[in-house]
Amino acid sequence: MKKLNIFILFLSASILFSCDHLLDQVNPNLPTVDDHWNNADQAFAGATALYNALITDGAYMRTLVGAADSRGDDFKGDSPDVRIVQIGKFIAQSDQDMLSWIWRDMYILNFRANQVLTYVEGMSAEGEQRILEPAQKNRILGQAYFMRALAYFNLANNFQVVPLITALPQTEADYYPETATQDEIWAQIISDLQMAESLLPLDYLSVSGPDNGHIGRATAGAAAGLLGKVYVYRQMWTEAKGQFEKFFTGAYKDIYDLAPEYAHNFDEAHENNVESLFEVQFTTVGGTDHNWAGDPNANWKALSGLAVSYAMPDRGWSDYTPTTWIHQEYKKERTADGKLDPRLKITLASYEAEGEDDWNLAYGNPWFHDQDAVYCSKWTGNRIGYSDDWTLDISGGINYRVLRFADILLLYAETLNELGQTADAYPYIQRVRTRAGLADLATTMPGLSQDQMREQLYHERALEFAIEGQRIFDIIRWGWLYDSSMLEELKARDDDFETWVPGREYLPIPRTELDNNPNLSPNDANRASGN
Known part of the structure; x- marks a missing residue:
């Protein structure tokens, strides 16, 4: 089977709020709207370009993940690069360039998704050319909705409040968008994931088109799982339950399961396995230029930088x-x-x-x-x-697993517990524990109360998802930082929390963005640090 080919060269652009008349200039080396978006091949290329935006430094190649991991209680910055240490200690300043990389690359992903949604929506299956079959059009649009939701999921989790851009700019004022509220951003994420789930296929093994057989593209299951996770993050427990039930009694019942071994989720030999709902495709094959940043080109590699960044001394940077x-x-x-x-x-x-x-x-x-x-x-x-x-x-070829079925199991267990169905949560937790060889929780700890089950889930999630870019977001959504006893516990686990102050759980919005866009508001992290 073919993996998703992420080397296709395609029109790209970043959100540059400081642009003025330069926006009217045409780069003769790049395609323009007038000569693009005219046929099915270009529509499919547009979908593929979305995945290129996931493999740069500010995205899943390194910095997005590292900035999340270092802020958890399981991992900390330990690098000669002071920027990495500052992020982990919650003291990064708004002029720090690594923050700009995350912002830049998530808005690149958003911009590309908006391009696809704008231009592919206008393509028709009618007439002599029959540009796109309905099923092809649906899954291209579905991938764009999924990617836009993923971009804003990362932006909202890391920066708290950001501009919500869901259309291509038409006037000069569009280049200076206002900051949206958290409710507006999360509502858009939910809407986009609902659209993505309705449009995407279960897989690409039997589709008709150049994406036939591509492993690694977004699927209906990926959208459904991420939507369930969003509901949990927003404490929409009833909606979360209905969403997760699709994986146990509904459309996705026989598609996903735990991999036989935990290790299979973190090597190249078992990528895109039965546990994977969505993962970013990295490979050591092909290309000559490392993919740290910038527009993709035909010589791009697709390497993960986590290997060298997370490696121990004398084997990597040990950041x-x-x-x-x-x-x-x-x-x-x-x-x-x-x-x-x-x-x-x-x-x-x-x-x-x-x-x-x-x-x-x-x-x-x-x-x-x-x-x-x-x-x-x-x-x-x-x-x-x-x-x-x-x-x-x-x-650098190990795929980054963004969403695993183990997460669905534990999030569903958490949802049941929050809805007062604590006894029903046991089997879903146990599936994760059984793979790890742990005893039956219903036997060793029977009859847990709702509060006791919460404590157990805190522990289970820590062990299952350590160093997977999730811990800080669990800590935030559980309210630990604003609970004095839990904050003291966090400080005992990781002295990075000694320098946390309210608001600094988020990354400050980059100073360049605030300076260039007069309509952009600072977030709590900016206000807490006075920058």
Whole structure:
């Protein structure tokens, strides 16, 4: 089967709120609207261009994910690059360029989605040319709705309030959009995901067109799962329950399941497996130019920068390090046969004096001589035998899993608990625990109250999704930062929280954007830091 080809060159543009008359200039080296969007091939190319926007530094290649991970209690900045440390400590200033990369790349994704929605919507299946068949048009539009929702999901989670741009600019005033409210942004995300779910296919194995057989494109299941997650983030519990039930009794019942082994979600050999609802496609094959930033070109690679950024010293940049707390959290409960939770070794590189460490010895890891050291293993080449992570052409091909079925299971369990159906939550949690070899929770901890089940879910999510860009958003939605006792607990787990002040859970809106757009309002993080 074919993976999604993400090397197609296509018209791209970024949101530049400072543009004036330069916007009227035509680049002779790029296609224009007048000579593009005229046939089916160009429509399909437009859909493919959406995926290119996911593999740059400010997106899933590195910075978007790193900025989220470092703000959690499971991971922290530990880099000579002070920018990375500042983000993890909640003290990044608005003029920090890494924040601009995230903003830039999410709005590039949004702009491309708006292009597709504008121009493909006008294409017809009628007449002599029959430009697009209805099913083809639907799934192209569905991918654009999904990607626009994903862009705003990331923007809202990271920047709190941002401009909501759902159409291409028509007048000069359109280049200076106002800040939308949180309710407006999340309502648009929900609407876009509902549209995406209704338009997208279950898969691309039997579709007709150049995307036939493409693995990695957005599907109805991906949209449905992300929509359920959005409902949870907005505490819309009744809507979340109905959405998640589709995965157990509805349209997606027989499509998704847990992968046989936890490790299969973090290597190249098992990409796009049965657990994956959506993942960003990275590969070491093809291209000559690294894809750090800028417009894609025919020579672009599609490499992940997480391998070198998250790798241990002497094998990469070692920009981040796991906290002692998450290391010990994995040891709170043994498997049913008395061993360590197998997720520990997949997530962390640590010395364990229990005869379970042979996999580390095989590669002569330099940290082995320091039995107290704990480093990141997930997303790096450490666990799968690469000699180092410096060479992205070797270690940068691991896909980033944006949404896994394990998340659906635990979010559904959380939803049931919040609706007072605590007893019904047990089986969905247990499916995740069983893969990890842990005992039946209904036997070891029967009859949990709603509050006790919340505590258990906090623990289960920490172990299942450590270093997957989720923890800080769980912490925010659970209200821990504004609960004095939980804030003290967070400080004990990770001293980065010592420098958090209200509002700084979000990234400040980049100063360049505030300076260039007079209609853009600062967010709570800007106000908290006075910049």
